[in-house]
Amino acid sequence: MQPKSKPYKIFIAYIGNDYGKTVARSVDKCLWKHHWIPRIALSGAKGEFFAIDEHEIIEEGARCDALLAINSEGAINRSQRLKFWLEVAKLLLDFYKPTVALIQRAQPTLHYLDNPEVRHVKFERGHHRRICTPVLAELEKTIQNWARTPVSTVPLGAELPEREI
Amino acid sequence: MIEIDGERIRTFKSNTRAEYDRYSQVRKIVSSGLVQLHEPLEFVQIGSRFHIPIEVLIESHNGPNVAPNIVGLGQSIAIGEMNYLLKQLQLFVSNRDRIEEISFDSLLKLLTTYNLEPRSVLIPLDFYSALHLGKFGNLFVDYSNYDPYLALGWSRIPIYWSNNYVPFDEFIFVGNELGHWVVKPDPNDGHALTIDVQGIRDGKVDVIIKTVACFAHGNSKSGLVVDVHSPKKELTSARNAD
Numbered sequence: 001m002q003p004k005s006k007p008y009k010i011f012i013a014y015i016g017n018d019y020g021k022t023v024a025r026s027v028d029k030c031l032w033k034h035h036w037i038p039r040i041a042l043s044g045a046k047g048e049f050f051a052i053d054e055h056e057i058i059e060e061g062a063r064c065d066a067l068l069a070i071n072s073e074g075a076i077n078r079s080q081r082l083k084f085w086l087e088v089a090k091l092l093l094d095f096y097k098p099t100v101a102l103i104q105r106a107q108p109t110l111h112y113l114d115n116p117e118v119r120h121v122k123f124e125r126g127h128h129r130r131i132c133t134p135v136l137a138e139l140e141k142t143i144q145n146w147a148r149t150p151v152s153t154v155p156l157g158a159e160l161p162e163r164e165i
Numbered sequence: 166m167i168e169i170d171g172e173r174i175r176t177f178k179s180n181t182r183a184e185y186d187r188y189s190q191v192r193k194i195v196s197s198g199l200v201q202l203h204e205p206l207e208f209v210q211i212g213s214r215f216h217i218p219i220e221v222l223i224e225s226h227n228g229p230n231v232a233p234n235i236v237g238l239g240q241s242i243a244i245g246e247m248n249y250l251l252k253q254l255q256l257f258v259s260n261r262d263r264i265e266e267i268s269f270d271s272l273l274k275l276l277t278t279y280n281l282e283p284r285s286v287l288i289p290l291d292f293y294s295a296l297h298l299g300k301f302g303n304l305f306v307d308y309s310n311y312d313p314y315l316a317l318g319w320s321r322i323p324i325y326w327s328n329n330y331v332p333f334d335e336f337i338f339v340g341n342e343l344g345h346w347v348v349k350p351d352p353n354d355g356h357a358l359t360i361d362v363q364g365i366r367d368g369k370v371d372v373i374i375k376t377v378a379c380f381a382h383g384n385s386k387s388g389l390v391v392d393v394h395s396p397k398k399e400l401t402s403a404r405n406a407d
Contacts, residue, residue, distance in 0.1 A: 055297035062290055062328060089311070095328045096188065096240060117184065117236050148237030150330050151213045151245035151375075160373060163213045165235055 008143055011061035011097075012040040012047070013087040014070040023070050023128045027102065030132035036139075039064055054083060058090045066143050067097040068135065071113055072104040073125070081110070088112050098142040102128075102135065173222050177233040178360045181374065184239025185358045191250045194285045194325055195339055195380065197346040208349060211245045212375025214363075222362070222370045242358060242376055244330045250346070251287070253380040254337050257344065258388035267292075267336075267393050269303035273317060276338065279389050286315055287337040289327045291395040300396070334395070340387030349377040 010031055014024035021042060028045040031038040038047030041057045051057045061067060069088050074081070089112055091097040101113040103122045112118075119138045123131045147165050154160060191197070215238065220231040260279045264271045276283070288296070296306045296315070306324065307316040314321035327333045351359045357378070363371040 053294075053298060055294040059290060059293040062293065062326070065329070093187075094313075094326060096244060096330055116180070116232075116234055117240070145237045147215070147235045148240055150248060151211060151241050153209045153211050153245065153249045156208045156210060156377065158210070160210060160212055160214045160375060162216065164216045164369075165218065 007035055007037050008066060008139065009037040009039060009064045010047075010066050010068050010139060011064035011087075011091065012038055012042075012068050012070065013061070013084055013091070014040070014042070015072055015074045015081060015084045017072075017074040019125070020070060020072045020074060023072050023102065023104075023123075026128050027068060027070065027132075027135060030135065034132075034136055036136070054086060057083075058087060061087060061091045061097070062095040065098070066139055067091045067099040068102065068139065069099060069110070069113055069118075070102045071107065071109050072102075073107050085110060085112075092118070098145065098148065100135065100138045100142050102131065173224060173233040174362055177222060177235075180234040181239045181360060182356055182358050184236070185243050185376075186239070188240045188243035189246065189357075190243070190325060191246050191346050191378075193323065194250065194287070195344055195346050196284070196341060197348075206347060206379045206381055208347075208377050208379045209249065210375045210377055211249055212242055212359075212373065215372050215374055216366070216369040217372050219365065219368060219370055222372075238374055239358070242374060246376060246378060247331050249378070250380055251331055251333055251337075253344075254287070254339065254388065255333070255335075255390065257380075257382055257385055258337065258390050259385040260389040261392075262389065263392040265394055267304070268301050269317065272304060272336075272391075275389065275391060276317070279386070281338055281340050281387065281389055282320070283322050283338040283389075284341050285323045285325060285339045287325050287327070287333060287335075287339070288315070289334050289336070289393075289395065291334075291397040292393075293326060295396045334392075336389075336391040336393055338389040338391070340384075340389075342384040342387035344383040345381045347379045347381045 012024055014020045024042055025045055028038045028040050028047050032046035039049055039060055040047045041051050049060055092099050092112055099118045101118050101120050103109055103120050105122050105124050119142055121131055121134045121138050262275055299305050305316050307314045313324040315324050348357045357376050359375055361373045
């Protein structure tokens with residue numbers, strides 16, 4: 001199995017308050033502008049898809065090449081964070097989704113995003129438009145992480161395939 | 166001569182194994198451990214010879230401060246062994262059937278016909294939202310401790326979904342007697358993942374990371390592969406007809 005080639009399909013998970021949506025729209029536009037395929041349950045976004053409930057959203061996310069999780073303010077609010085938490089937990093752990101977290105500085109980070117398998121891009125409140133380039137770079141690095149690509153099976157005694165990291 | 170740092174290797178092994186342990190699912194799907202074997206086992210190697218940047222395993226006082234970890238290595242083995250197990254199940258299970266429309270009754274009837282009490286079920290992703298949204302009546306997904314279960318009357322069968330790395334199109338029910346996951350552990354510490362540093366070659370560290378495992382066949386009738394019409398295909402056909 002080879003790493004995925006472009007264009008990448010990116011699922012955007014966000015916290016459903018005003019600022020979370022603002023950052024999500026900005027990132028959605030950034031991906032679209034660079035000919036990537038954003039997928040986001042947010043009306044009016046370039047990568048908008050329609051879902052009637054959370055499970056359809058997760059299923060759509062499971063079909064994408066990577067997860068972009070926007071950990072903006074409001075993550076500590078239980079109702080706002082529940083949907084975000086579910087999407088991140090399911091896609092990261094049940095579907096092995098390569099993940100990049102967009103972390104707003106001085107805000108609590110969802111613990112699932114605070115692990116070595118998740119790459120971080122940090123931003124200050126109001127400065128989310130500046131992170132388009134680093135987001136693309138981190139997403140590409142994560143998707144192309146050759147280490148993550150599943151290994152193959154060979155009989156006992158045979159030479160194992162070699163892989164450059 | 167460059168010396169590989171023993172402490173960094175220990176940390177690298179521990180990080181890689183921790184990641185593997187987090188993602189490895191095969192022992193949840195089929196039973197595992199020591200078994201009475203009736204035939205010689207055909208073990209396979211699931212892994213790779215990785216060429217790892219030298220700074221990951223050797224402390225550098227001049228260069229960048231790099232953590233002794235490569236994200237994804239543990240996961241790549243866990244998914245590799247899942248793919249191997251999937252192929253084994255697809256080849257070995259002798260009970261095969263087909264249902265046109267999935268429902269509580271149709272699945273229960275099949276499991277009764279084949280006298281099967283599954284310990285786990287593999288389900289294609291196409292059924293993810295339909296099963297969660299109760300589109301098949303009494304057949305739905307229930308959760309316990311955040312883990313999904315197929316609710317079938319009083320039974321709760323642990324679900325493992327297909328995904329981009331482990332694709333399949335059938336429902337695969339796994340019974341307790343179908344087979345066992347057997348591993349030849351690392352002789353030094355008993356872990357399922359063996360990590361051997363071979364040396365330095367062409368400016369990189371040559372590391373073999375693998376699990377030596379086998380799906381030991383049990384009773385091929387203790388499983389069931391069911392071809393089911395995908396709800397997504399119906400949706401696509403309906404859209405095309407419009």
